[in-house]
Structure formats: C-alpha cells, structure tokens
Amino acid sequence: MGTQHGDSQQAGRGQTDETRTDELLRKQTTLLEQQTKIVDGLLKQARLLSDRVQKLEGSSWGPATPLPVPPLQPGASEVNRPAARLAAAGRRKSGPKSLTAVWFEWFCKLEPYAHEDRRRYHEMKVTVAFMRLFLPNGYDATGNCAADKERILETGREAEANIRVLLDPHHEKAK
Structure with missing residues (x-):
C-alpha cells in the first residue's frame, strides 16, 4: 500500500514536471517569436533609413552605382586609374x-x-x-x-x- 502511494506521488510529480517544462517551453517560444518580430521590424526600418540616406547622399556624392574600373595594366601606376583620379579630385581642397x-x-x-x-x-x-x-x-x-x-x-x-x-x-x- 505504501508503495502504490509512493508510485502515484512520483507519477504526479512527473506529470507536473512535464507540465512545467511544456509551459516554460511555450513561454520561451512565445518570447522568441516576439523578439523575432521586433528584430525583423528593426531590420526593415534600418533598410528604409539606409535607402533614405543613400538617396540624400547620392545626389551630392555622384552616381550611386560604382563606376566600372578597368584592370590595372602591368607597369601602370595606381594614380592613373580613373577611379583613383575621381577619388583624388574629391579630396582636393583649395590652397x-x-x-x-x-x-x-x-x-x-x-x-x-x-x-x-x-x-x-x-x-x-x-x-x-x-x-x-x-x-x-x-x-x-x-x-x-x-x-x-x-x-x-x-x-x-x-x-x-x-x-x-x-x-x-x-x-x-x-x-
């Protein structure tokens, strides 16, 4: 009789442990889903802000797409490349x-x-x-x-x- 009573207590504890674990797992899953939604929203907002900044800076900094750069020929200096000339011209200041x-x-x-x-x-x-x-x-x-x-x-x-x-x-x- 004492054994059956002890077995039922252990079974009851096992069931409550499983219930607690399931409840904890459900709460964690819900929190992770909420955090994922927040992160997705922040990523979307960051992309929109990045596009907006690019549009604002694009008009003052030249073309938004990089210019094609021909491969550097042997013996040619880095300064003679078109992209290097454009970058150097942008850094020029008045004397x-x-x-x-x-x-x-x-x-x-x-x-x-x-x-x-x-x-x-x-x-x-x-x-x-x-x-x-x-x-x-x-x-x-x-x-x-x-x-x-x-x-x-x-x-x-x-x-x-x-x-x-x-x-x-x-x-x-x-x-």
Missing part, C-alpha cells in the same frame, strides 16, 4: 588664402550667414578676429563703394603686414 583676401572676403563679398561651409565660415571668423588684434589704430569697414572697398583692402594689408612682422623673426609662415 591657402592670403590674410588680406580673407579680410576682404569677410567684409566685402558675402554676408556672414551666406556661407554654406560652416567650417570655412568659422576659420574666416577666427582669422579676422586675430587680424583685428594687429590693427592698433582700429579700422573702418563701412561703405560699399569702390573707395570704401579699397580702404578695407588696405586695412587688411596693414593687418597682414603687422602679423608678418611678428612671425618673420620666428621663421613662421602665415597661412
């Missing part, structure tokens, strides 16, 4: 401008908010502020006629000359 040219452009050519390149605008702003330090008699940057522009240009030349007086003994170049 250094004279301080006088920066001064004149700042006061005569463009409004401060008209610059499209923020980095260039900031560099010009800092350069002009530095040049102002080398004008002990001050300056007048008002007016828009030819005589006023000539005066502004002369003021820029004066500031550049004063900077060169400071830098020449130290063998420094102004860029």
Whole structure:
C-alpha cells in the first residue's frame, strides 16, 4: 500500500514536471517569436533609413552605382586609374588664402550667414578676429563703394603686414 502511494506521488510529480517544462517551453517560444518580430521590424526600418540616406547622399556624392574600373595594366601606376583620379579630385581642397583676401572676403563679398561651409565660415571668423588684434589704430569697414572697398583692402594689408612682422623673426609662415 505504501508503495502504490509512493508510485502515484512520483507519477504526479512527473506529470507536473512535464507540465512545467511544456509551459516554460511555450513561454520561451512565445518570447522568441516576439523578439523575432521586433528584430525583423528593426531590420526593415534600418533598410528604409539606409535607402533614405543613400538617396540624400547620392545626389551630392555622384552616381550611386560604382563606376566600372578597368584592370590595372602591368607597369601602370595606381594614380592613373580613373577611379583613383575621381577619388583624388574629391579630396582636393583649395590652397591657402592670403590674410588680406580673407579680410576682404569677410567684409566685402558675402554676408556672414551666406556661407554654406560652416567650417570655412568659422576659420574666416577666427582669422579676422586675430587680424583685428594687429590693427592698433582700429579700422573702418563701412561703405560699399569702390573707395570704401579699397580702404578695407588696405586695412587688411596693414593687418597682414603687422602679423608678418611678428612671425618673420620666428621663421613662421602665415597661412
């Protein structure tokens, strides 16, 4: 009698263990399905955003499809390849401008908010502020006629000359 009672308890425990395992397996499967749906949605969103970025950058960076590149012939340098020439042309920057040219452009050519390149605008702003330090008699940057522009240009030349007086003994170049 005690044996039958013990067997039924073990069978009951086995059945509850199986039920618990099945329930745990079902919960894990449900969670995995939910996570898979979330990951699929994120992948879809990432693809859409990637396509959107490519469309936005594609118009400013040239063709979206890579250009065909002929195989490199023996003895030909890497620079002579068309793709290498295009990449080198994209990296080219304008050379250094004279301080006088920066001064004149700042006061005569463009409004401060008209610059499209923020980095260039900031560099010009800092350069002009530095040049102002080398004008002990001050300056007048008002007016828009030819005589006023000539005066502004002369003021820029004066500031550049004063900077060169400071830098020449130290063998420094102004860029």
